[in-house]
Amino acid sequence: MQIFFYHKPNRLVEPVTDKSANKKAKDILDDFYQNRVKLKIPSKFIENWGKVALYHPKGDLDKANSILIEPENGAYNLKNNINDLTGKEWIKFTCSxxxxxxxxxxxxxxxxxxxxxxxxxxxxxxxxxxxxxxxxxxxxxxxxxxxxxxxxxxxxxxxxxxxxxxxxxxxxxxxxxxxxxxxxxxxxxxxxxxxxxxxxxxxxxxxxxxxxxxxxxxxxxxxxxxxxxxxxxxxxxxxxxxxxxxxxxxxxxxxxxxxxxxxxxxxxxxxxxxxxxxxxxxxxxxxxxxxxxxxxxxxxxxxxxxxxxxxxxxxxxxxxxxxxxxxxxxxxxxxxxxxxx
Ligand SMILES: C[S@@+](CC[C@H](N)C(=O)[O-])C[C@H]1O[C@@H](n2cnc3c(N)ncnc32)[C@H](O)[C@@H]1O
CATH class of the missing domain: 3.40.50.150 (Vaccinia Virus protein VP39)
Incomplete structure (x- = not known):
């Protein structure tokens, strides 16, 4: 089964294995893709859309507004209005x-x-x-x-x-x-x-x-x-x-x-x-x-x-x-x- 949804039950980002959750996540992702221009989704995700999954730390599908490709590279929040970076990439630059x-x-x-x-x-x-x-x-x-x-x-x-x-x-x-x-x-x-x-x-x-x-x-x-x-x-x-x-x-x-x-x-x-x-x-x-x-x-x-x-x-x-x-x-x-x- 292809995984379309990730959460963070403890310290690590992990796949959600429930079938219906993944189906719903896929529908949400399809909707994001339809609205990709309006949502200003970075091209690095659009170009690899087949690999993109939805992410919410608590596994709440209704509140999920982050996407990721590789969990180790972090998730990109669709509300990010400053740059195209995931949280993990963002934090690296914040040292004073x-x-x-x-x-x-x-x-x-x-x-x-x-x-x-x-x-x-x-x-x-x-x-x-x-x-x-x-x-x-x-x-x-x-x-x-x-x-x-x-x-x-x-x-x-x-x-x-x-x-x-x-x-x-x-x-x-x-x-x-x-x-x-x-x-x-x-x-x-x-x-x-x-x-x-x-x-x-x-x-x-x-x-x-x-x-x-x-x-x-x-x-x-x-x-x-x-x-x-x-x-x-x-x-x-x-x-x-x-x-x-x-x-x-x-x-x-x-x-x-x-x-x-x-x-x-x-x-x-x-x-x-x-x-x-x-x-x-x-x-x-x-x-x-x-x-x-x-x-x-x-x-x-x-x-x-x-x-x-x-x-x-x-x-x-x-x-x-x-x-x-x-x-x-x-x-x-x-x-x-x-x-x-
Ligand atoms: C510190 S250097 C900038 C170098 C640039 N960051 C680079 O990597 O090539 C400052 C520049 O400001 C220019 N400059 C000085 N007064 C200026 C002015 N009134 N209008 C536009 N440029 C000016 C200088 O010619 C100089 O190239």
């Missing part, structure tokens, strides 16, 4: 911190796309961003990055089956970003992120981005600058006066950066999340809580949900402060999570 270092495969892929991709001084990994996109969107959703750089977010959208939109000020980086996928070419504008609500973008379901970390690149010295100068790679984003990375005053930077996300609010769907990846920084020996101040500035408009802390543990430590004062090597970033309510 993660360790992630640059991936060779991502860098190799970027170089294959354009040998000059390395010239961008501060990209993030499409692999890392794919995890955020998979959590905060459903397949086919619109994802926007106002600081698109060379298109890591667009690459993550390509890998996860989402649609990328965005802006990037520097034409050199923009020209690489638009090559990530043909259908995103017209969606990524070479322009100022502060005008994000004027480019005719559709309603956006999720945004993830990393703005310039104030003007820290302009002040870069030491190994980073030496190595990149030698290879004739950029050590700052541009000389453009609209480039947020060229704002010297801290308060002005916070205001300008926040303005981008205020404009973004106008084209965000209600209930949509945004993730901003940013760091606290030091300038001339003084500590500036950039991530916290930006979060505070935006929390009058958005609901500040919380943060996920991204840790890099493969970067060498410099002997800052020794032997006089406490000065950390800042190797963590804040992924601020905000919501339009």
């Amino acid at each position: 911190w993660f360790i992630f270092n640059a991936l060779k495969e991502d860098i190799k892929q970027e170089k294959a796309l354009d040998p000059n991709s390395e010239t961008h001084p501060a990209t993030y990994s499409p692999t890392m961003i794919s995890d955020f996109i998979s959590f905060f969107t459903k397949k086919g959703d619109n994802v926007l990055d106002p600081f698109m750089g060379i298109g890591s977010t667009a690459e993550a959208c390509k890998r996860t089956g989402r649609v990328a939109y965005g802006t990037e000020l520097n034409p050199k980086y923009h020209s690489i970003a638009i090559r990530r996928e043909e259908r995103f070419e017209k969606n990524i504008v070479n322009g100022d992120a502060k005008l994000i609500d004027t480019f005719g973008f559709p309603m956006i379901d999720f945004s993830i981005s990393s703005p310039p970390y104030w003007d820290i690149l302009n002040r870069s010295t030491g190994e980073f600058k030496k190595v990149r100068d030698k290879k004739q790679l950029d050590t700052k984003y541009s000389e453009h006066n609209l480039d947020l990375g060229n704002i010297d005053d801290y308060d002005e930077f916070i205001k300008s950066c926040a303005e981008v996300y205020v404009k973004l609010y106008n084209i965000l769907r209600k209930g949509a999340h945004i993730v901003i990846i940013i760091k606290n920084v030091k300038k001339d020996g003084k500590f500036y809580p950039l991530a916290w101040d930006l979060a505070k500035e935006l929390s009058s408009l958005y609901e500040l949900r919380d943060e996920k802390i991204w840790i890099q543990d493969k970067i060498g430590l410099a002997p800052y402060g020794y032997p006089f004062s406490w000065t950390s090597n800042i190797l963590h970033h804040y992924c601020l999570i905000l919501k339009k309510v």
Whole structure:
């Protein structure tokens, strides 16, 4: 007998062996299938519908609204309006911190796309961003990055089956970003992120981005600058006066950066999340809580949900402060999570 119904009598998900319960479950599943578009059932279930079973922890058929394929991969609740994940997949992402270092495969892929991709001084990994996109969107959703750089977010959208939109000020980086996928070419504008609500973008379901970390690149010295100068790679984003990375005053930077996300609010769907990846920084020996101040500035408009802390543990430590004062090597970033309510 093919099993169409599972329950969880103790700690394990187990098949219900009763024949009539399975018949009723099959009828319910047929009804779900008929309404698959309305119910937004993820394609990973639709494509394997023959293997899909109904699930209710207490074995209550009338209340069952979860489906599964392999019990060990968890069940997907049809009321899930955020993503396509089962409960088991969902929980994996909910840890408030993660360790992630640059991936060779991502860098190799970027170089294959354009040998000059390395010239961008501060990209993030499409692999890392794919995890955020998979959590905060459903397949086919619109994802926007106002600081698109060379298109890591667009690459993550390509890998996860989402649609990328965005802006990037520097034409050199923009020209690489638009090559990530043909259908995103017209969606990524070479322009100022502060005008994000004027480019005719559709309603956006999720945004993830990393703005310039104030003007820290302009002040870069030491190994980073030496190595990149030698290879004739950029050590700052541009000389453009609209480039947020060229704002010297801290308060002005916070205001300008926040303005981008205020404009973004106008084209965000209600209930949509945004993730901003940013760091606290030091300038001339003084500590500036950039991530916290930006979060505070935006929390009058958005609901500040919380943060996920991204840790890099493969970067060498410099002997800052020794032997006089406490000065950390800042190797963590804040992924601020905000919501339009
Ligand atoms: C931290 S980088 C983002 C890199 C990107 N996440 C990637 O992986 O390629 C910040 C980007 O913001 C861009 N930028 C700075 N000011 C901007 C503005 N006013 N409008 C649009 N882009 C801007 C810079 O050129 C730079 O590429």
